[in-house]
Amino acid sequence: MRQAVDILRFQTSGRGLMEITGAVVQWVDEQAMTEGLLTLFCRHTSASLLIQENAAPEVRADLEAFFERIAPEDPALYRHDDEGPDDMPSHIRAALTQVQLSVPLIGGALALGAWQGVYLFEHRTRAHRREIACVLQGG
């Protein structure tokens, strides 16, 4: 068994789900392994990683609306607002969706299901530059 590590960088365009499956698969392919485990780790507290439906765009809009409902930008609800009204809702969304995910590599391909994509979930209103640490261990 051997391993590869790297930092992938992405520019988001503000709040919402941004698919990064292509960039992730390209990096995995470059490591030329057949079986193993890929782990992605988002180095931020106001963005996260999510496996989600990659077909219907309404899913992403509905997910966004869901998180607005349970963690609204309502100043009356939060004490922490150092970076604006989207600051604390962002931390809550990141806590609920996680900043890390691992995907098995089997037969030379990530074991994603037919309808699964890997998404970087930006929780801040404005665009941000985001770093994702990657580890692939296998052979």
Place this chain on the structure above:
Amino acid sequence: MRQAVDILRFQTSGRGLMEITGAVVQWVDEQAMTEGLLTLFCRHTSASLLIQENAAPEVRADLEAFFERIAPEDPALYRHDDEGPDDMPSHIRAALTQVQLSVPLIGGALALGAWQGVYLFEHRTRAHRREIACVLQGG
């Protein structure tokens, strides 16, 4: 260190938590490793994986009721309904509970706590056939 990969298949019986600890432990035992890391990955966007209490069945009913409350089958809330009213609530539940989990293998046994079981969480109303990709890396 070496590794084993596989796909485990399960038939759910509709919405709810289905314990899969036994099948997972059996597969791990067959790999005959002592220390390592097991990773499970659910290849679907409307089912997920969860570590939960394995003693009181009321916990599973209460969990089910909780998710019905925060992500109800209310057509007024979602645009995405390609596969019926349980479609979008399923994606939300999967986003909140995650499709991947890893468990350390220590001293020849998974390091689950005394009250922890591994559950496949079916979010669709009807029964489905589900695939879980497994990777065990260790020695």
Place this chain on the structure above:
Amino acid sequence: MRQAVDILRFQTSGRGLMEITGAVVQWVDEQAMTEGLLTLFCRHTSASLLIQENAAPEVRADLEAFFERIAPEDPALYRHDDEGPDDMPSHIRAALTQVQLSVPLIGGALALGAWQGVYLFEHRTRAHRREIACVLQGG
């Protein structure tokens, strides 16, 4: 590649987020690896693990208030109360925040972002002794 496994023990002081980054980093440093993957696993169903903001203490208070809102200690909502009114809300919080997390090790350091800390999230009202299983695989 090689691996190290261990069980770290912590005493919480009741409900809330307790930072454990220091203890985790110390254990990782003792294994003297440069690149790899650290996995932490909380062996309980009423405590969990979370990566969160490590600067503003208001974030932790706001997170606590958020979980009180969506999973309140309201006996009318739950059937399971074997260990008191904080029992079922604890299982829900653990389901939403997960009991496992993995962090890449790159260049001899965990790839945590500048504002990220590792937290043990105690969900029970009273203090508890908690065990976290650790696996570090790398070289």
